[in-house]
Amino acid sequence: MSTRNIDPNIPLLTTVLLAIDAYVFYALSHGMKNLPRKNLLGLIYIIGMAFGYVGFYFLVQNFTIHPLESTYFRNFFIGFFFAFLVFKVVLVSFFLLEDTIRTSILFIRQSLKAFRKSPQKVKLYSRRKFVRQIGLTAAAIPFTSMIYGVAKGKYNFKVRNLNMTFNNLPKSFNGFKIVQISDIHSGSFDDIYAIREAIDLINDQNPDVVLFTGDLVNYDAREIKPFVEEFKRLKPKVGTYSVLGNHDYGDYKSWNTEQEKSDNNELLKEFHKEMNFNLLNNEAVILYQGNDKISIVGVENWGKPPFPQNGDLDMAVLGVEDVPFKVLMSHDPTHWNKKVIDHPTHFDLTLSGHTHGMQFGVEIPGFKWSPVKYLYPEWAGLYEKKNQFLYVNRGFGYIGFPGRVGILPEITLINLQSPLA
Known part of the structure; x- marks a missing residue:
């Protein structure tokens, strides 16, 4: 076609x-x-x-x-x-x-x-x-x-600091820094220098890990190519981990053949590797500090139809069931409400994106509003249910409307705290 x-x-x-x-x-x-x-x-x-x-x-x-x-x-x-x-x-x-x-x-x-x-x-x-x-x-x-x-607004990156204390966080991970970014949408960018400054801003936070929660591109894996060298400059102490978002599957573009679409998806994975992004497709890694350990779990996109439901929590947690503290990366916050909260495995912190805060809204101390709240109950910031937390990142990039009004592009810095330290 x-x-x-x-x-x-x-x-x-x-x-x-x-x-x-x-x-x-x-x-x-x-x-x-x-x-x-x-x-x-x-x-x-x-x-x-x-x-x-x-x-x-x-x-x-x-x-x-x-x-x-x-x-x-x-x-x-x-x-x-x-x-x-x-x-x-x-x-x-x-x-x-x-x-x-x-x-x-x-x-x-x-x-x-x-x-x-x-x-x-x-x-x-x-x-x-x-x-x-x-x-x-x-x-x-x-x-x-x-x-x-x-x-101006679309590149007015803001660092949002979050200090979070967890009773089950191992002592050695007290002060562990997570930087979350989400929804890069590289095909929308028109200023490589602005992206360069944003990467510098991330590195300035001196993170232990960078976690990217999906939507690297809009439609085609080749969109990220001009920016690969910039994202390679990310320098977390431990590493960068990533998951796929709904835009990363190539579903929003008509391909001549299914093989062409498959090749595009493989190319996207190659770009993740080239940028030193460790892609977690329904799998997990264990991070060690001395004798202590935590796990980073990553699932593929799971959202309400027509969005793909490829995320598999049961597969993702194989081998990390006994790890005392788990951070889950899941692109769509719908997944948290529908599957994560009541899953047999306890996920202490889930990181999502997807909503962009609709790139339009009002945020002042004590009040935030965006039309997207009528579609997603959890659309920006921190939420808690059943002693589990969800953080929804407002997005790094933009799509559709090439700007941001009130809801600015976000770099999230999460400082993990342990009362045992």
Whole structure:
């Protein structure tokens, strides 16, 4: 099958976008009749539309042709498309509300006219200036935030420190440092220097291990190739361990043959080796400090359909059942709720990613919110059930919208503490 087949939904989506533009432009142009620079404002809107459709074209390309790498130029226009779309949707909500009220008032007046048999002509009252101003102000806030998220937010890496005490952590592992990263999505990157700085930031944490919890690429293993040398620079004291995420199986790209897809999956594993990432596919390793030991367990992706359910906890824990402390790497936090918590093997700490925090939300001290919370109960940060912990990383990279607003890219530093020390 050709990778250039166009999704049949694209023409429908294009029609919807054109309808939104026609409605917003008509509403704005009638509200700008008395403005001194109405022609200039109209031109600005038309230019914004043009930029948006260029971005839409690039976005369609990303989901049909699946380019192996991105550019700043391409990502800017895709980001502008999303930002301008949100701008228009906010305006539409204001204008639709006003139009509903205007139409209702016209209907009531028409009914009263008929009842009174009045000869007076009934007109639809014009749009109110303050509604237009409030709508434009409300729409400008997410628009500017999203443009900033494209320009700066997507590489504004934040180190989140977490000190965690476990009664069963062996004494020798007191102060053991884990750095978790997740969801690299290398095919989306457009700035290798930003990635270089992020790798330096990870190394600055002086980790004992780096744990990567899946989604190295978007669609194709070759996306990581330009960044292999950068990730090879990771220097944990013990090693780097990794698992697969749902994007790593090549399921989101149409391949000419099953063999081609299989070759891609083998190539991805080779890139893990080249970067010194020890890939754990339903298996575990034991780490020793003197006579003490802990285990790092890694499973393949397990999520709610249509996401693959390749994770096998029973297979993964073979040979490490007697290890007193276990860290599980599982890409999708759904796995924790559905399988991990009630599994016969006790996993002290599970590390996941997958949600990206939707790359959009609000995080202030004491409050965090993102639309993704309505899909995933555990979507960012630390959770506890039945004396087991889950940490969901907000993601290292990005996909779809090439930016981050409020939910910044994350490097997690977990300091293990033992009360026995």
